Each structure stands twice: as C-alpha cells, then as structure tokens.
Amino acid sequence: MQQYLDLVQTILDSGSWQENRTGVRSISMPGAMLRFDLQQGFPAITTRRLAFKSAIGELVGFLRASRSAAEFRALGCKVWDQNANENSQWLNNPYRSGADDLGDIYGVQWRQWPAYKLLDANNIAQIADAQQRGFAIIARYTENGSEKILLYKAIDQLRQCLDTIINNPADRRILFHGWNCAELDQMALPPCHLLYQFLPNTTRREISLCLYIRSNDVGLGTGFNLTEGAALLHLVGRLTGYTPRWFTYFIGDAHIYESHLPMLHEQLTRTPMPSPQLQISERVPDFRITGKYEPEWLEKIEPSDFSLLNYQHHAAMTAPMAV
Ligand SMILES: Nc1nc(=O)c2c([nH]1)NC[C@@H]1CN(c3ccc(C(=O)N[C@@H](CCC(=O)O)C(=O)O)cc3)CN21
Ligand SMILES: O=c1ccn([C@H]2C[C@H](O)[C@@H](COP(=O)(O)O)O2)c(=O)[nH]1
Secondary structure (H helix, E strand, O other), X not given: OHHHHHHXXXXXXXXXXXXXXXXXXXXXXXXXXXXXXXXXXXXXXXXXXXXXHHHHHHHHHHHOOOOEHHHHHHOOOOOOHHHHHOXXXXXXXXXXXXXXXXXOOHHHHHHHEEEEEEEEOOOHHHHHHHHHXXXXXXXXXXXXXXXXXXXXXXXXXXXXXXXXXXXXXXXXOOEEEOOOOOOHHHEOOOOOEEEEEXXXXXXXXXXXXXXXXXXXXXXXXXXXXXXXXXXXXXXXXXXXXXXXXXXXXXXXXXXXXXXXXXHHHHHHOOOOOOOOEEEEOOOOOOHHHXXXXXXXXXXXXOXXXXXXXXXXXXXXXXXXXXX
C-alpha cells in the first residue's frame, strides 16, 4: 500500500515537531487524505505485519457498544488496556466505574447515543411525535410555574444508517458521529475516528464511505483505522446489497510519535506488496441474494467472520503506544 508510505513521507517532509498530552513528541502535519478503490483490494499495511485479528476485534467491540477493555480482550483486542487502566487523568475521573472501564466511547455513541427532549407538558403534539419516535417520558417537573416533561431515547445511529440505505438510498445524510460533546468528560479518550458517511450508488449498486479522523497516530492507529473502516463498509455492503467501492479517509492532525520513527524509517525502505482481499464468511447473509434485510447481524457478527486472503507482508515490527 504505497499511499501509507506516501503519507509517512509527507509528514516527515512537511510536518513539524509538536508537544502533546502524552509527553511523547510527534511530527505533525495538519490535513491529509487517502482514497482506496476497494475493488482493487483491501487497504492492509504490507510493509510490516498488520495485527488484523486485533483490529477486527476492536471493530466488533464497537458494533456491540462495548465500554470495557475486558470485552475488547475477549474479542482478541488488547489495545484498550492502557487507555482503561494506565492513564492518570482517566483513573482520577469520577465517571470511571472500576478496572477496565472505558466510559462512553465509540460504540456506545454509535449504537446508544443518549438523546433527551425537554418539552412543555401541554404540547401534546410534540410529546406524541417524540413517543412515536421511541422516546419515553422519564421525568416531569415544574419550572417557573410551567410543567415540563423530560423524554429519553438511546439512538442506534448505525442501525439508522442501514435502514436508510435500504429505504432511501438517495439520501445524502447517511452518517453516524462519535463526537458527543455532552459526554466527552465521560470517556477514557474522546473519539479520534468520528464521522462515518455512507454513500450508496443505486445505479452501480456500489457503496462508498467517507471517514473523518480528527487525530491519527500514523505509526499504530492508521493501520487499525483503515482496516476497521474498510471492514465496516464491506459488512454494511453485505447486509444491504451493495458492492463496497470508494473508501476515502480524511485526517485532521496526522502525526508520527518520536518513538515510532525507527519503525517507520525501516518501513520506508520496504516495497509494498500487492493488496490482499477481505472475505466475510458465508453465514453472514448477502442481502442481494436473500432479499431479506437482517440488520441484527451488526450485533451477531464475530471476529472469526472476517478473514484476509492472500495477505503478504514484510517482517513483523511494532512500537510502543503513547498513553
Ligand atoms: N497513542 C494512541 N494511538 C492509538 O492509535 C490509539 C490510542 N492511543 N488509544 C486508543 C486506540 C487504541 N488503538 C491502538 C492502540 C495500539 C495499537 C498497537 O499497539 N498496535 C500494534 C499491535 C497490537 C496487537 O497486536 O494487538 C501494532 O503493531 O500495530 C493499535 C491501535 C488506536 N488508538
Ligand atoms: O482509533 C484511534 C484512536 C486513537 N488514535 C490516536 C491519535 C492520538 O495519537 C491519540 C489520541 O490522543 P488525543 O490527544 O486525544 O488526540 O490516539 C488513533 O490514531 N486512532
């Protein structure tokens, strides 16, 4: 995957040294974009071994709204342990509920975004409309002499995206967002990959994804985030009857930690290998074949349902994560 090496080289050539909260300096470049045609292969890094099983375990954890490093470990992914248990800011956060807790991170927002409506008790039409949309009344109180009603609903943004791909694919609003600014104080880490927009093309029966990442650790995070975004697009395509096509990956702060420089310099000396292919197991229904919409597979999917075919890579290497 030459594009990854080009990104690394661009950061080294044009970026500048920056301090950050981790205490490990980074060379940072503001703004970067990578685009992949998934019909040409899966965007796996080949200049070292990609921890594919671990990245897929993380994605499956997000799909299940996991909020505990123990759940990620059970899915084959250990990369959340340090953020859960070794970051002093999070350890001292009153919202952390014990060992391994991560708070309301990614999947919680993807699948259970907490939504509230505060309505006038006499506005029957608004209350009826909210209830019809699944909001439930959770409290009544009086404010300055007028009666108020508080309603709550956990919004499954990802499910809503799939429903819209099925029912209204021309919609240009098929997206989910992780940046719940009302809850940033309740997370071990505010989301890095935060905006996912699906773009179905009904003429070609193809579906594309634009992903925005506000801050990307190009040594460790990018390989995972590319894998997860592309695998998610493959899964959504399978469940809705579209072929995955363009995966466009936007980065806000693209950075290389100082501790990753030897690994990345070594990768720059290596020639990328041909891209592998992603296979999703046959038990996951293909909407195009069955004609039956089964979005519950978003939760039923297992890490073992994903495999990489023909994955060739250079010798394994790794580097420490900045906590
Ligand atoms: N500094 C930092 N970088 C990140 O990329 C990152 C965080 N923090 N915190 C939360 C998540 C966790 N993610 C991570 C964290 C570590 C690895 C990592 O160490 N990867 C190793 C292999 C790990 C394994 O085998 O499971 C690698 O060599 O790619 C990858 C993604 C992405 N995120
Ligand atoms: O999926 C992820 C999650 C995290 N990262 C990286 C990006 C940064 O290096 C850190 C987060 O630190 P902030 O100070 O909150 O930006 O983790 C990633 O690349 N991908």
